[in-house]
Amino acid sequence: MKKTGTIIILLAIVVLFTGAMYWLWSKNSEDPIVYTTESPTTETIVKKTVATGSITPKEEVLIKPNISGIIEEIYVEAGDIIKSGDLIAKVKVVPNVNSLNSAKNSINGAKTSVETARLALESQRNIYQRQKGLFEKGVISANEFDQAQLSFDQAQQRYNQEKVGLQGAQQTFEIVKTGTTRGMGASANTEIRATVSGMVLDVPVKTGNQVIESNNFNDGTTIATIADVDKMIFEGKVDESEVGKISENLPLEITVGAIENKKFDAVLDYIAPKGVSENGAIQFEIKGTLAKKDTTFIRAGLSANASIILEKAESVLAIKEALVQYDSKTKKPFVEIAIGEQEFERRDVELGVSDGLNVEVKSGISKEDKIKVWNQLKAPPSFGGQG
Template sequence: MKKVLLGLFGLVFVALSVWLGYYFYKKANTDPVVYKTEAPFTTDIVKKTVATGSIVPRREVQIKSQVSGIVEELYVEAGQRVKKGQLLAKIRIVPNIVSVNNAESSVQTARINYEEAKREFERYQQLYEQKVIAEQEYRKYKADFDLKREAIQSAENNLQLVREGASKRSGQSSNLVYSTIDGMLLDVPVKVGTSIIERNNFNEGTTIAAVADMGSLVFEGKIDESEVGKLKENMDLLLTIGAIEGRVFNAKLEYIAPKGVEEEGSIKFPVRAKVMLDDKDFIRAGYSANADIVLDKREKVLAIKESMLKFDKEKSYVEVETAPQVFEKRQVITGLSDGINIEVISGLKKTEKLKVPDANLAQNM
């Protein structure tokens, strides 16, 4: 039994010796850790926040009809450029029976009054010519006759307006729809045969066309309440439009809402910026866009990657290479950061090399 125990002990001792020998052999032949290094560089640092929104015309007008009826003719289509006063559509009026009856009754009454005034005037005119009555009395009947003649013309014009939407006296037609501004037709939401309602104090009326000045566009977006305190008017914006790849448009912040709105559980503040366009640029209304709002900027400054920075209490430092793979801690004073790169104000030279601090960036050579 004693021999068996000694044999087992010997086997364990041999196995342990072999394992330790292999371990120390591998350790002796393992390459030393060589850390990557990077040098400071010169770049521009831009600190910014992002607002989401869309591109819209500064001035967009909804053209509506002055009368109710049916669209009889359309002379334009969406995408066309129009001038102020250009004819857009013609409306066929569907007369209101009650209004027509009232207008016809007014015409009949005006005619009766006119005929009566005409007879009286002719009679007193003869008396005046015979010098039977004074001129003052004659003029009274002449004035009444003139008023009655004017009343019948007014009643007839009103009847024509009710029936056709046009007046003989003015030469204008209320059933013709004209553009009120120069611009581009963004939308013509009606078609020939569409029934429309006139604009009045009780309803907005049917939109015949939407016209906008596409030469003056603005970005309208919203920004989170945590960032709005950093904004001020005339800040620069960089617009990225999803539908236009490879282009960044400049803009100027011109409005920050004094009151926020609740959206998806957070408070956001509407903002507006003027889009700076070249004459050759054309952007369609309604494009979604993201605006990078430049909060601060440094041009051509010495910088390092922010991930290389370490902190000891309230002080920041980096590890500078003093000899091959020999590093020392050095305190640095930093400035503006964009979240990736950070400005170095003092403590480093461009020719020096820094240890990449992340262990994942070390490699075995």
């Protein structure tokens, strides 16, 4: 029994000794941690937010007819440059039966009134002639003659007015029937003319299409869309989380997907006071006017992105955001500066503008300092007889 106990104790000692040796060997075989360093650089840091949208004309005018009918001829096409007053299209009127009958009745009524006024004028003329003869013979007084002359003049005036009314009724009938009348010239309702100068962006109708006039109850059919393409704006939307960071008159950098390697300067001049819900998020409309100095032709409707520049620091001392640490208690930023081989000391720093990757350092370090990188690296394995 004694011998068996001794053997067990010896085996236990051997196992414990072997385990201890293995643990020491494993501990010594671990590679030491090596920290690399980086130096500050001189950068231009821009803090910005991005809005998506499109390029549209600042002022877009819709040309609509003043009379309903059918497009008889179109004189322009999209892309044409036109001036105010240029002929765009011609409309053939399809008269409304009720309006036509009403116009005819107005003519008949005006003719009756003219005939009645003519008969009254003839009667007053005869009375005037008789009174004139009697006055010349001294039979009647001057007052009686003056009254006869006044009545004759009034009858003449009423007759002339009724003739003008008949002429107006006839012109109204012609306009209802054909859309124009003699003497209207360029103001004829059937001739659709440009109200502004610019480029024709769209002609959504074709010859033979029926169009509706613009009135108080209907917007009317758009015959052409005209805009000044030298005055373009960016229209986009920003999320509610970003709208509080922006303000009017901030600079914009516009990039258009269809125009590569080109940026356009603009100024933010409108932020919607009310947001709109889209896909569960509140979006606010913004507008920015593009600078006139750029001569590149931008087609209306092209999709674009606008970088809204919130802050900008040019040629400043900067480091990567990943190098900055924050004190757990004070929450103040600091970095660790190399003072020897894998030896570092803490330096508090004052930070400025950040773009999410790089951050401006206002004070605390110099360009010659070596800053500790917190990504730990294993020491390279050693060869050549070392165990």
